[in-house]
Amino acid sequence: MSKITFIGGGNMASAIIGGLISRGTPAGDVHVVDPDAAKLAELATRYGVHGGSPDEALPASDVLVLAVKPQQLKAVARQLAPALGDALVISIAAGIRADSLSRWLGGHARVVRVMPNTPALVQAGLSGAYAGDAVGEDDRALATRVLGAVGEVVWVDDEAEIDGITAISGSGPAYVFYFMEALQAAARAQGFNPDTARKLAYHTFSGAVKLALDSEDDAGTLRAKVTSKGGTTERAINAFETSQLRATIIAAAAAAAARSRELGEELGRDAD
Known part of the structure; x- marks a missing residue:
């Protein structure tokens, strides 16, 4: 099983976590980083997952899901860069392009940009996903498994199409x-x-x-x-x-x- 760390424990992260757990991902394989202790306690009670504050050391992970607000992502990515390792990074922050995120992560290229929509909260979502050449088929399959926990996944070859997905299924x-x-x-x-x-x-x-x-x-x-x-x-x-x-x-x-x-x-x- 893959070790998955969520940076941010808001509604969309909670939905994906719930979907993963319901599909058989062990709770011990999921970690959540969030400054809100009450939110971490709620996720632990609901799903049995581990949690910690941003000040604590980042656990070794196969997948890192960035589920913070777009305005926060630059600072968060720069903070994460030294401890990132070789994790596949999945960003669900609206509007942030893959090359910008890769740059903030110190050149880390295993980045998947995703545009989910709110029906994911009831596991009926549709996520548009884009990845560059550095993301191989195994990584795409892994990202699809994570995102598929809350609905369907549509991959696009041109990142510009994410703007269209945002306009149709996102909004x-x-x-x-x-x-x-x-x-x-x-x-x-x-x-x-x-x-x-x-x-x-x-x-x-x-x-x-x-x-x-x-x-x-x-x-x-x-x-x-x-x-x-x-x-x-x-x-x-x-x-x-x-x-x-x-x-x-x-x-x-x-x-x-x-x-x-x-x-x-x-x-x-x-x-x-």
């Missing part, structure tokens, strides 16, 4: 929640009480997603099957098209991707 849950909010508000406007409106909106989404995942048809075909000529659904879809909702969603995702690129530039600067 995407918020788009879905936004539409759910709107559908719930529409139900309230039709006179339903809040509980019923919530049930109508949420179950419509969960049922439609399950149907799509279980079907061989694409989303456009499934939509057409529900849209009878001259019917109620057609009237609603026409209203969406009139308001250019599809174009707005595409433009919104493009704006998110552009911001991801900007953050990569801003957060990757060496000037303190």
Whole structure:
């Protein structure tokens, strides 16, 4: 088994740890570094994993998962560099490019950059992953095993595609929640009480997603099957098209991707 150390014990780290433990990783193979003693105690109680403060010596590890805020990563990486050894480094810090992280780690090249999303908290996530030439197939398989503990993993060959993954699956849950909010508000406007409106909106989404995942048809075909000529659904879809909702969603995702690129530039600067 691989020894895995998490730098940061927040929600995403906790989700991955829980997924690993549930899939058979021994708790003794997982170590967490975090300045919050209460957080370490909670993780120890929940999963039985070891923990320590950043002031303590870093244990020998096969995998190091950097789960700190992007703004903290430069300082954390520079502190870790002398004790890193030959560990595979997996970073889930949004916006930080692999070359920037490698530079802060003193030239360490076994780096995987990951963009997870919040459904990972219920082990239904999708993570986009990128690694340079120094990361071999065994390392990719190891990273996939770690990330796969909370959902699916999609590898990209061009790091620039991580910005697109950020825009679609990384930020995407918020788009879905936004539409759910709107559908719930529409139900309230039709006179339903809040509980019923919530049930109508949420179950419509969960049922439609399950149907799509279980079907061989694409989303456009499934939509057409529900849209009878001259019917109620057609009237609603026409209203969406009139308001250019599809174009707005595409433009919104493009704006998110552009911001991801900007953050990569801003957060990757060496000037303190």
